[in-house]
Amino acid sequence: MHDLRALRADPAAFDAALARRGEEAVAGRVVRLDEERRAAVTALQEKQARRKSLSREIATLRRAGDDTSALEAEGTRLRDEMEGLELQSRELDAEIRDILVVLPNRLDASVPDGADEAGNVVVHQVGQRREFAFEPREHYALGEALGLMDFETASKLSGARFVVLRGALARMERALGQFMLDLHTQENGYTETVVPVLVNEAAMFGTDKLPKFADQSFRTEDGRWLIPTAEVPLTASVSGDILPAASLPRRLVALSSCFRSEAGAAGRDTRGMLRQHQFQKVEMVSITTAEDSDAEHERMTRCAEMVLERLDIPYRRMLLCAGDTGFGAAKTFDLEAWLPGQQAWREISSCSTTRDFQARRMNARVRPADGGAPVFAHTLNGSGLAVGRTLIAVMENYQNADGSITVPQALRPYMGGLEVVRAA
Numbered sequence: 001m002h003d004l005r006a007l008r009a010d011p012a013a014f015d016a017a018l019a020r021r022g023e024e025a026v027a028g029r030v031v032r033l034d035e036e037r038r039a040a041v042t043a044l045q046e047k048q049a050r051r052k053s054l055s056r057e058i059a060t061l062r063r064a065g066d067d068t069s070a071l072e073a074e075g076t077r078l079r080d081e082m083e084g085l086e087l088q089s090r091e092l093d094a095e096i097r098d099i100l101v102v103l104p105n106r107l108d109a110s111v112p113d114g115a116d117e118a119g120n121v122v123v124h125q126v127g128q129r130r131e132f133a134f135e136p137r138e139h140y141a142l143g144e145a146l147g148l149m150d151f152e153t154a155s156k157l158s159g160a161r162f163v164v165l166r167g168a169l170a171r172m173e174r175a176l177g178q179f180m181l182d183l184h185t186q187e188n189g190y191t192e193t194v195v196p197v198l199v200n201e202a203a204m205f206g207t208d209k210l211p212k213f214a215d216q217s218f219r220t221e222d223g224r225w226l227i228p229t230a231e232v233p234l235t236a237s238v239s240g241d242i243l244p245a246a247s248l249p250r251r252l253v254a255l256s257s258c259f260r261s262e263a264g265a266a267g268r269d270t271r272g273m274l275r276q277h278q279f280q281k282v283e284m285v286s287i288t289t290a291e292d293s294d295a296e297h298e299r300m301t302r303c304a305e306m307v308l309e310r311l312d313i314p315y316r317r318m319l320l321c322a323g324d325t326g327f328g329a330a331k332t333f334d335l336e337a338w339l340p341g342q343q344a345w346r347e348i349s350s351c352s353t354t355r356d357f358q359a360r361r362m363n364a365r366v367r368p369a370d371g372g373a374p375v376f377a378h379t380l381n382g383s384g385l386a387v388g389r390t391l392i393a394v395m396e397n398y399q400n401a402d403g404s405i406t407v408p409q410a411l412r413p414y415m416g417g418l419e420v421v422r423a424a
Contacts, residue, residue, distance in 0.1 A: 001360035002100050008034060017106040020113065020322045030099055037092035044085040051078045101205075102212055105357040107322055108331040114321025120334070121321070126305070127314030129338055134401045138341035139392040140272035143169060145403050147424040149273075161262060161277045168421040172394065172407070173280065175414035177255045177387050180282040180307055184384055188303045190253035190284060195233035197257055198224040203236035206362025208328035208354070218259050226259035230283035231381040238287055239362035243377060245369045249288040249296055253384065255280065273388045274346065280387035284351075286380040289366055293353050293378035300382045301333045301351040307385050308348070310410045313393045314338040316345060330355045335385075337393040348389045351382030 007014045011027030018025065054075045058068045112121050143149025148169035154162035165173055184190040204210040204225050209217060209232060218226040227233060234252045243250070258281050273279075284303060288296045301317065308315045320332040329352035336345035356376035359365070365374035398406040405421040412419065 001357065002103060002106070003356075003360070004030075004034065004096070004100070007031070014106075018103065020107055020111075021104050021325075022115070022323065023103065026099055026103065030096055033092050033096050033099075037089055037096065040085050040089045040092065044082055044089065047078050047082050047085070051075060051082070054078070101361075104327045105208075105330050105354060107325060108353075108355075110319075111325060111331055112319065112321045115323040116321075117324045119321030120324055121319045123317040123319050123333065125314075125316040126309065127312065127338075129314050130340065130397060132340065136340040136396060136399060137403075138272060138339075139395045141341070142395050142399055142403060142405065145423070146405075146421065148421070151272075158277075161275065163273050163276065167424050168415075168418065169391070169395075171415060171418075172411065172421065173387055173391050175411050176390050176394070177280055177282060178414050179310075179411055180384055180387070180390075181253065181255055183307060183310065184253045184282070184284060184303060188251075188306070190251045190303075193234060193237075193252045193254045195227075195230050195237075195254050195256060197227050197259070199227055199233055199236065200224060202239065202362070203232055206239050206364075207232045207235050207358055208361060212327055216261050218261055227256065228260050229258050229281060229381075229383075230254040230256040231285055234283060234285035235287070235358060235379050235381065236362060238364045238377065240364070242365045242367050242374050243287065245289060245366050248366065248377075249286050249292060252285045252287075253282060255282045255387070273392055276388060282384045282387060284382045284384040287364070288378050288380070290356065290375070290378050293355060293380065296378075296380055297331065297333075297351065297353040300380055301335070304335055304349040304351055304382055304384045307390070308335065308337060308393075311390070311394060311408045312410075313390075313397050315348070326350070326352060328352070328354045328357055330357065337389070339393060339396045341396040341399075346389065346392075348393060349383040349385045351380070353378065353380045 007027055007030060011031055014027045015025035054071055058071050061068045061071070112119060114120065140149060140151070146169070148165065148167045150164040150166065154164045181192055185192045198220065201210060201223065204217070209228060217228050234254055257278060259278055262275055262277060284300055286296050286300060305315070305317065315335050315337050318334040318336060320334055325332050332350055332352040334347050335349040337348040339346050355378050358379045359376040364377045366377045367374050394408060395405050398408060400406060403423070407415050407418055407421060
């Protein structure tokens with residue numbers, strides 16, 4: 001959500017920020033509606049004051065036995081006018097809110113201009129790409145040849161964009177999740193959390209998934225939503241709270257199933273596991289102060305990078321441009337893993353700071369250490385990592401000429417010491 005006072009103070013700057021994202025100017029319209037609303041509120045307050053005064057005058061006249069009919073008629077008229085002003089104020093407030101809730105977050109000044117992913121900037125690249133003495137295959141070809149990755153059965157059960165994993169690949173996916181959780185909790189200071197995968201509308205709205213992305217999420221008949229990411233319940237866990245500054249940062253991590261309808265993704269990554277309706281992800285969330293949010297963003301991104309470094313998977317950090325930065329983010333770093341089967345870099349983590357954008361929507365505040373008035377918290381979220389995509393990266397980077405897959409050293413303790421995944 002946007003700060004209406006900031007918009008009112010500098011409408012041109014607000015529209016300029018929207019223009020960077022390709023959005024149309026709205027500040028003038030919002031200011032006009034806000035002026036009408038404030039005028040209605042002022043008029044309402046004046047009439048409320050007059051009605052209180054009337055009540056005292058009527059009481060005085062009644063005690064003296066004088067006629068109060070004219071004043072009572074004025075009071076009735078004021079009551080009707082007040083009801084109209086209250087309705088007008090609510091309607092204007094709702095109209096302003098409806099405009100603001102679908103507007104994306106304002107971008108950080110360091111975010112480069114650009115219309116799409118072509119404008120993203122490489123911050124750094126880590127690791128050496130492996131040289132293969134054979135033509136590397138994509139993950140689905142490897143998995144199907146091993147008899148451990150089954151899209152046909154998944155389609156029979158659920159339709160397109162699902163997979164059944166078996167044997168050592170199923171265990172490797174589980175191992176990856178456990179490895180990531182252990183790293184983030186034991187070394188990176190995150191608190192492991194088990195969260196519901198069904199949440200209410202308030203949780204989805206507060207984390208900026210509604211109303212903008214309703215068509216990309218699954219909703220149950222009783223009005224709950226399947227989470228698109230554990231960011232939703234982790235972040236919304238502080239909705240409505242006033243957190244002592246001394247208790248921050250609050251760092252939470254969860255491994256959960258995630259569900260996305262992938263509306264608008266028709267024809268994209270239809271083969272394999274890259275774009276699924278259901279997938280596992282380790283999600284990191286931080287709740288912090290405005291003063292510390294930039295440093296926390298860098299720290300979170302480094303925590304995600306550590307996973308790839310421990311697995312020895314080549315990756316690069318990308319600073320997303322204006323046109324590729326997500327709706328709720330002020331700034332985003334994507335981590336892209338090298339997939340030799342595709343001969344391409346593919347996103348495996350996205351780490352974003354939303355500043356106070358989400359906190360305003362869910363009224364999450366911080367009480368300063370000096371005891372001053374509460375201020376909105378800053379929230380951050382990042383994949384640490386997407387488990388299925390990490391499985392893909394391991395399979396393609398560690399594949400062998402005979403179709404087997406070497407188990408990375410970091411995963412072997414989680415795989416019962418297994419060194420190589422072979423055909424079932």
